[in-house]
Amino acid sequence: MGVPSRVAAVLAGLLLLVGCGAPPAAGPSAERSLILATTTSTQDSGLLDVLLPAMTEDTGWAVKPIAVGSGAAIEMGRRGEADVLLVHSPAAEEELVATGVTGRRLLVMHNDFVLVGPATDPAGIRELPVAEAMATIARSGSAFVSRGDESGTHAREKQLWEAAGVDPDGVWYRSTGQGMGATLRVADEAGAYTLSDRATFLAQRDGLRLQIVNSGDARLLNIYHVIEITPAAGERVQPEGAAAFVDWIVGPRAQQMIGEFGTTEFGEPLFTPDAGKTAEQLGG
Template sequence: MRAVLAGVVLLVLAACGSPAEGPAAGPSAERSLILATTTSTQDSGLLDELLPAFTEATGWGVKPIAVGSGQAIEMGRRGEADVLLVHSPAAEEEFVAEGTAGRRLLVMHNDFVLLGAEADPAGVRGLAVDEAMRRIAASGAVFVSRGDESGTHAREKSLWEQAGVEPAGAGYQETGQGMGATLRVAAEKAGYTLADRATYLSQPDGLAVLVEGDPGLLNVYHVIEVTTRAGDRVQPEAATAFADWITGTDAQQRIGEFGRAEFGQPLFVPDAGKPDPTG
């Protein structure tokens, strides 16, 4: 009988792999983390490039939740995510200062662009961004805002403030949606909008770049570790694994190449290890 049982055990081990061989390929339910990130990383396709490579390298599966940066940070604040990938520096710094976050590391940047119909009814093409915002407001042209407390929305609000303008009236419209959806609405209404360049290039929707290259349009992304100080469900080892990987050589090379073949230029610039322009 023992010989028969031993044979059965050997057959099972042969089929499933012996303990010495390690776990089967692919993440287990116990090795899955929650990444709260921005719609721009999803809409641009960057997550599709990075997350499978991260899982293959570390064994951690990833459940990405793509929302605005403000919502992602709130998830971290409530302990509902293990790690954040966001682009709203002022809100990030406030969150880290509260003491529930771990490391905040520079990952990459691209830039924001002011978009509009080719006809450009407010005449903003090529202007400095402050003057462009003032002209749009003065003309009563349609401006489509995300209105969702995302990093893009936060930057838009700061641009209005720097321009000394309070957007109002029928021309100012909020979608309450992500970047891709907001681009589609702006195109349908032949209106202006602010977008990150990566999402615009991957979903142009008939809009033209009218203002770019202004220092106020720099768009910087950080990874932020969440700790158990935010909640008992947080997995700090998962956060560390993701932060280490996305700032490491493989991920940074992938970021630097992403979009080059399709668009003739990378959609993001890798920045890990460089001086942080946000301080």
């Protein structure tokens, strides 16, 4: 037995092992699958793990969720690389709609952003309106950690700095370029402030010393829209898949699941279902 055949035998044995050990492919039985480009917060909070199997059960469409920042998700939509978007970056969404490649854009749910920081609140921002709180952080030179990744959360942070009249720059301001979970850890280690969506913070707060130090301002509202992409973005876009997803996620079953998600694990819901409302009604 030569070495090549011996190696082949070893590899064949390994592959056989794989074949025996593996359960039948757990892929969706549905024949049709659509691509959903969405934000890391919907995946990291675990919401998609609950919603998507139910969606496949009800509609026969399997969903491939690609979790990236809102900026990247919107770009995928613009290029027709996704059929539908679930995102939370309203200004960027409106720019996308203006390009004419989208179909319906509907409100799905909201939660809010929160300013988190050390329990001692070194800048003293607990009772302030959020824009003033941001200005106070900058003025006191307290450490602040930014996502810096063009995500929906980063976009909101930049709006808040603008509202505060601050150009964030200096040794107190650091940018991670990473997701919310990683950014929370960095802020925690550095004893810094950061802006987080409430869902991710609640899902991860067990390992963190950070606390919510400022919340409730209307500027902190975090609204998620679903956006249909049309074949105008690219010829391989599947408008039926997009329509099925939009119809389903604003439907009663999905809305109820969204409203209940997180109550058992975190003691409070992570998102508020909003189908049928307008952003103006929410005060956004």
